[in-house]
């Protein structure tokens with residue numbers, strides 16, 4: 251049961267959406283939390299996909315795993331491939347579909363710090379600016395050029411070849427121009443590049 255104040259706030263927001271000539275949405279983590287995703291807690295979903303990493307490294311959640319200092323690159327990329335596959339495979343959640351319904355006939359634009367790509371999956375990509383990046387893309391780890399690369403096929407191959415908690419060394423993605431290791435195209439070490447899709 252919604253409180254009266256909560257319902258009043260919803261009504262106010264709906265009225266403003268109806269009246270607005272243009273709308274800018276600032277989308278943050280709460281949108282995805284409302285689907286049931288949690289990047290910060292151990293839950294059934296985390297253990298289902300990352301059980302081996304929880305057992306071997308005591309990693310408790312997605313966020314912690316992302317920043318965990320694996321002792322080998324092969325282990326780190328096994329973890330990243332598991333996370334990226336989860337992101338690729340996840341369907342658009344209900345809060346996003348509901349928002350799309352509210353906005354679709356309006357003049358709108360979305361800016362989001364979310365890296366789980368739910369906005370980009372739900373809305374036309376030209377309407378979304380993922381200012382902290384998007385895990386479905388790789389960039390050169392040494393930033394030798396600005397191109398970013400859609401990584402679904404590579405992620406599928408890496409994921410399919412995980413042995414325990416490692417991938418084969420030859421599957422670690424490398425830059426085709428300079429040979430350095432690639433990185434996920436997200437802002438976690440101050441290396442977000444310009445948006446320049448391949």
Ligand SMILES: [Zn+2]
Pocket residue numbers: 390391392393394395425426427428429430
């Ligand atoms: Zn490079």
